Amino acid sequence: MIGLIKNELLVITGRWRSYIGFVGISILMPLILWGFTYGSESIHEQYSRQLGGSFMVVGSIFNSFLATYIIMNALWIHIPFLVTLAASDAVAADGSNGIFRITLTRPVSRLKILTSKLLASYVYTAALLIFCAFWSLGVGSLVLGTGDLIVIDKGILILEQSQAWLRMALGFSLAILVMCMVATLCFMFSAMVNNGVGPIIGAMFLIIVGYLVISIPLDFFNKIEPYLFVTYFDVWMDAFKEPIPWNDIGKKLGILFLYSSMFYGIAAFVFNRKDIKT
Amino acid sequence: MLETKNLSKSFGIRKAVDNLNLEIPKGSVYGFLGPNGSGKSTTIRMMTSLISPDEGEVFIRGKSVQKYGNKALSGVGALIERADFHKHLSAKTNLEMLARMDGTKPDRIEYVLKRTGLSNRGNDKVKTYSQGMKQRLGIAQALLSDPALLILDEPTNGLDPQGMKEVRDLIGELSSEGITIFISSHLLDEVQKICSHAAIINTGKMITSGSMSTLLKQSDVFVTEITVDQVSKANELLSPLHWIHRIDLSDDSLSVNIENEKIPEMIRLLVQNNIQVSSVIPRASLEEVFLSEIGAESVIS
Numbered sequence: 001m002i003g004l005i006k007n008e009l010l011v012i013t014g015r016w017r018s019y020i021g022f023v024g025i026s027i028l029m030p031l032i033l034w035g036f037t038y039g040s041e042s043i044h045e046q047y048s049r050q051l052g053g054s055f056m057v058v059g060s061i062f063n064s065f066l067a068t069y070i071i072m073n074a075l076w077i078h079i080p081f082l083v084t085l086a087a088s089d090a091v092a093a094d095g096s097n098g099i100f101r102i103t104l105t106r107p108v109s110r111l112k113i114l115t116s117k118l119l120a121s122y123v124y125t126a127a128l129l130i131f132c133a134f135w136s137l138g139v140g141s142l143v144l145g146t147g148d149l150i151v152i153d154k155g156i157l158i159l160e161q162s163q164a165w166l167r168m169a170l171g172f173s174l175a176i177l178v179m180c181m182v183a184t185l186c187f188m189f190s191a192m193v194n195n196g197v198g199p200i201i202g203a204m205f206l207i208i209v210g211y212l213v214i215s216i217p218l219d220f221f222n223k224i225e226p227y228l229f230v231t232y233f234d235v236w237m238d239a240f241k242e243p244i245p246w247n248d249i250g251k252k253l254g255i256l257f258l259y260s261s262m263f264y265g266i267a268a269f270v271f272n273r274k275d276i277k278t
Numbered sequence: 279m280l281e282t283k284n285l286s287k288s289f290g291i292r293k294a295v296d297n298l299n300l301e302i303p304k305g306s307v308y309g310f311l312g313p314n315g316s317g318k319s320t321t322i323r324m325m326t327s328l329i330s331p332d333e334g335e336v337f338i339r340g341k342s343v344q345k346y347g348n349k350a351l352s353g354v355g356a357l358i359e360r361a362d363f364h365k366h367l368s369a370k371t372n373l374e375m376l377a378r379m380d381g382t383k384p385d386r387i388e389y390v391l392k393r394t395g396l397s398n399r400g401n402d403k404v405k406t407y408s409q410g411m412k413q414r415l416g417i418a419q420a421l422l423s424d425p426a427l428l429i430l431d432e433p434t435n436g437l438d439p440q441g442m443k444e445v446r447d448l449i450g451e452l453s454s455e456g457i458t459i460f461i462s463s464h465l466l467d468e469v470q471k472i473c474s475h476a477a478i479i480n481t482g483k484m485i486t487s488g489s490m491s492t493l494l495k496q497s498d499v500f501v502t503e504i505t506v507d508q509v510s511k512a513n514e515l516l517s518p519l520h521w522i523h524r525i526d527l528s529d530d531s532l533s534v535n536i537e538n539e540k541i542p543e544m545i546r547l548l549v550q551n552n553i554q555v556s557s558v559i560p561r562a563s564l565e566e567v568f569l570s571e572i573g574a575e576s577v578i579s
Binding site for chain 2: 011100107276277
């Protein structure tokens with residue numbers, strides 16, 4: 001299986017499309033960090049206003065942790081698109097390029113081949129988010145410095161620097177798991193078609209419709225909200241709550257895991273019965 | 279070595295393969311012939327588990343492909359139609375990936391590249407390859423697992439005459455090493471040259487099969503090569519005759535399509551008209567067998 005995953009990673013790293021996400025992040029993050037360096041006063045004022053009644057703010061609360069937290073909030077809807085760029089081609093491209101005529105005639109089961117493709121997509125997804133973390137936390141720490149992290153959600157949470165690192169690691173880990181679910185969704189569509197664009201459209205359509213449903217306050221939408229996978233996409237935010245709601249995290253990850261298993265099951269069912277005619 | 283039992287497959291209402299029974303003996307070079315759309319590719323894809331049959335089974339060394347899945351394909355090398363690879367990767371990298379799937383040792387890669395004449399281009403990306411080179415790489419990947427059975431679907435597609443000869447020679451060499459080869463091709467002359475056995479199918483059904491010599495004996499019309507001293511005079515004499523089907527001329531000989539029983543009459547006629555006949559060599563043609571079995575010349579592509 002490791003050999004098969006290595007094969008798939010070779011294919012992913014050889015495709016120019018796989019680098020769009022990394023290039024995009026490499027362009028966007030310096031701009032954001034530059035913007036934070038020279039335009040952080042308004043954010044600082046906003047935070048100070050919210051804290052003003054209870055705290056006396058001395059110095060700057062703005063650092064790489066807060067910047068990362070803000071960036072994650074802002075980019076959360078867009079990252080799935082970058083993730084789908086690799087997952088969409090995982091199966092479909094081999095079909096359209098005629099590669100299956102060579103790989104599926106070898107003494108390796110289709111299920112193994114499919115699983116290796118999915119796991120390679122997960123590795124790509126994890127690499128993309130780690131790259132994002134490298135920019136926002138790594139380069140961000142050099143540019144903006146570090147310090148305590150102040151999170152204003154339903155209350156005010158102040159995390160010491162050492163805690164902030166741990167929470168960021170947990171946050172990114174949860175984000176990777178969520179994005180792996182997005183990759184599985186796209187992968188399912190990839191197993192159904194022979195072109196790499198359809199799966200991106202299919203996956204993004206479901207995600208956008210899901211976001212619309214949970215953002216519109218209608219009774220009917222509220223009733224179906226618990227059944228939508230996008231409802232649980234914000235699990236990474238739980239890493240910045242005190243105490244960390246492990247039960248909630250477990251429940252949300254469990255639901256996302258069930259969705260991923262269902263998508264993978266459908267992909268395996270379709271792929272195992274697929275006649276390779278191209 | 280390879281056997282199909284009552285193999286059938288439909289696409290919608292069209293029956294692509296209809297109750298096909300084939301038996302490929304061990305060590306044979308088996309030609310699989312049929313006009314376009316006759317079900318050759320569908321049959322080969324069912325043999326290699328790319329397509330599931332509606333009915334029937336394929337057995338490789340006694341193991342059912344449908345029952346054992348891809349495990350039954352162990353020791354089988356296949357090239358199905360056009361050879362496609364990851365174009366952005368080198369030939370070697372592509373073969374390394376496939377070797378990992380087969381569990382083949384990496385040193386086999388150099389061997390198959392050498393065997394297919396690609397050893398000096400192994401590090402080049404596949405996108406820089408000509409169609410002929412890709413096809414040779416296709417044969418290289420089929421040889422990677424040191425197969426006992428080779429299934430080749432139109433292996434000479436895209437090759438120039440020199441390339442075709444090289445592939446033909448390679449198939450001959452592999453056959454002499456004891457590898458069983460199942461090969462589909464439109465090039466009947468080529469199949470006749472390299473195959474020990476053949477089967478002809480049409481509209482998914484078996485028309486005829488057997489050893490090449492048995493098949494050629496079925497033909498009523500033979501091509502006869504006649505070497506004479508006056509080629510043009512012989513041509514003028516034979517052309518008007520209704521029992522001569524076709525004449526092709528060369529410098530000192532004629533290729534004449536003629537029924538077997540008419541050959542003595544033709545020789546007598548030539549000699550009576552003072553044309554010296556040096557040799558008469560009857561050559562049975564698979565093309566004639568194919569056409570008489572299929573029943574329509576126009577179907578040949």
